[in-house]
Amino acid sequence: MKLRIAGLTKESVVDGPGIRFVVFVQGCPHRCPGCHNPETLDFAGGEEITVDELFAQIRDTRLLQGVTFSGGEPFAQAAALACLGKKVKELGLDIVTYSGYTFEELLDMAEKNQEVRDLLEVSDLLVDGPYLAEERDLSVAFRGSRNQRILSVAESLKAKRAVEAVL
Ligand code: SF4
Numbered sequence: 001m002k003l004r005i006a007g008l009t010k011e012s013v014v015d016g017p018g019i020r021f022v023v024f025v026q027g028c029p030h031r032c033p034g035c036h037n038p039e040t041l042d043f044a045g046g047e048e049i050t051v052d053e054l055f056a057q058i059r060d061t062r063l064l065q066g067v068t069f070s071g072g073e074p075f076a077q078a079a080a081l082a083c084l085g086k087k088v089k090e091l092g093l094d095i096v097t098y099s100g101y102t103f104e105e106l107l108d109m110a111e112k113n114q115e116v117r118d119l120l121e122v123s124d125l126l127v128d129g130p131y132l133a134e135e136r137d138l139s140v141a142f143r144g145s146r147n148q149r150i151l152s153v154a155e156s157l158k159a160k161r162a163v164e165a166v167l
Contacts, residue, residue, distance in 0.1 A: 016096035018065025025072035030100035034133035066094035078115040085122035
């Protein structure tokens with residue numbers, strides 16, 4: 001199984017709690033005005049990598065708390081990321097997933113799309129919602145704009161409503 005990625009960061013401290021391996025996927029349907037990663041929008045851009053190759057790189061990186069799926073739009077490649085996420089969880093690492101969709105939109109999508117559900121279920125935290133330039137705030141942890149929320153996915157799925165995580 002393959003993923004199309006824009007790039008990788010092996011040791012980030014700004015994309016979720018602790019030291020994280022970040023996978024920036026390539027391709028995004030959202031077109032947020034003022035998008036902070038415009039080079040990741042084109043679904044034909046970036047480069048392909050197999051899930052197995054990416055997993056090997058993560059496994060060989062020391063001192064990680066977890067892996068972050070960012071973009072681009074991770075839910076546009078939900079099957080491959082869910083597959084990678086399951087393997088990563090077996091290493092004892094956690095998963096943070098960013099999305100330009102809101103949790104409520106993803107919950108609707110998950111009713112018809114098992115891959116979306118799988119990626120939600122493998123994610124510990126979801127940073128949701130589009131980047132809104134008018135809500136831009138550099139002081140909010142791990143987010144670009146104030147409308148974005150950091151959600152506990154397990155609690156949100158259980159409650160069927162967005163439940164903010166306590167970090
Ligand atoms: S969701 Fe992220 S990558 Fe996609 S357009 Fe919005 S800011 Fe850019």
